[in-house]
Amino acid sequence: MLDAQGQTIADALRRMQYGGVADVRQGKYFLLTLDDSLDATAAEAEVDRIAREVLTNPVIEEYTTRIDR
Amino acid sequence: MLDAQGQTIADALRRMQYGGVADVRQGKYFLLTLDDSLDATAAEAEVDRIAREVLTNPVIEEYTTRIDR
Numbered sequence: 001m002l003d004a005q006g007q008t009i010a011d012a013l014r015r016m017q018y019g020g021v022a023d024v025r026q027g028k029y030f031l032l033t034l035d036d037s038l039d040a041t042a043a044e045a046e047v048d049r050i051a052r053e054v055l056t057n058p059v060i061e062e063y064t065t066r067i068d069r
Numbered sequence: 070m071l072d073a074q075g076q077t078i079a080d081a082l083r084r085m086q087y088g089g090v091a092d093v094r095q096g097k098y099f100l101l102t103l104d105d106s107l108d109a110t111a112a113e114a115e116v117d118r119i120a121r122e123v124l125t126n127p128v129i130e131e132y133t134t135r136i137d138r
Contacts, residue, residue, distance in 0.1 A: 009099065013119060020115050023102035030078065033092035043089055050087050055078070 001062055003027075030055050043067060070131055072096075099124050112136060 003025050010024040032050070034043055047065050056063045072094050079093040101119070103112055116134050125132045 006099075009124070013123065016123070018115065018119050018123070020103045020107040020112060021101050021119070022104040025100040025102075027098055027100075029096055029098045030075075031094040031096075032090050033094075034089045035091040038089040046087065046089050050082060050090070054082065054085070054087070 001060070027061075040067070040069075070129070096130075109136070109138075 006024040006026040009026060010021060013021050013024070030051075032047060034047075038046055044065075044067055047067065051063045051065050052058070075093040075095040078095060079090060082090050082093070099120075101116060103116075107115055113134075113136055116136065120132045120134050121127070
């Protein structure tokens with residue numbers, strides 16, 4: 001998706017002479033700490049459901065999820 | 070640091086009966102694509118400088134950086 005704020009940051013960095021940056025994308029992250037009530041498969045499904053139903057505005061945002069153990 | 074929005078999300082998830090979540094922390098991320106003008110050491114230093122000087126408000130935000138190759 002278009003990321004106007006990321007583009008603005010990339011332009012600003014170039015103008016301010018910071019080196020080496022070709023592109024910037026900007027977004028939100030959510031770090032969920034899980035308790036041990038769900039097994040690995042259920043945890044993955046529940047986190048995806050939370051991301052899709054609660055944390056993301058599907059009209060203007062995309063999301064990915066990752067489980068670290 | 071205190072994360073009031075993360076706490077609000079955690080409370081909402083509990084109220085809405087989503088399972089397995091003990092804690093939520095919320096923040097911003099910036100994905101910088103680098104060109105090949107900097108070597109690995111210089112890239113790490115430049116990204117840290119950009120994070121500290123441009124992307125973070127040190128009064129209310131902490132940051133970490135990571136380089137993926």
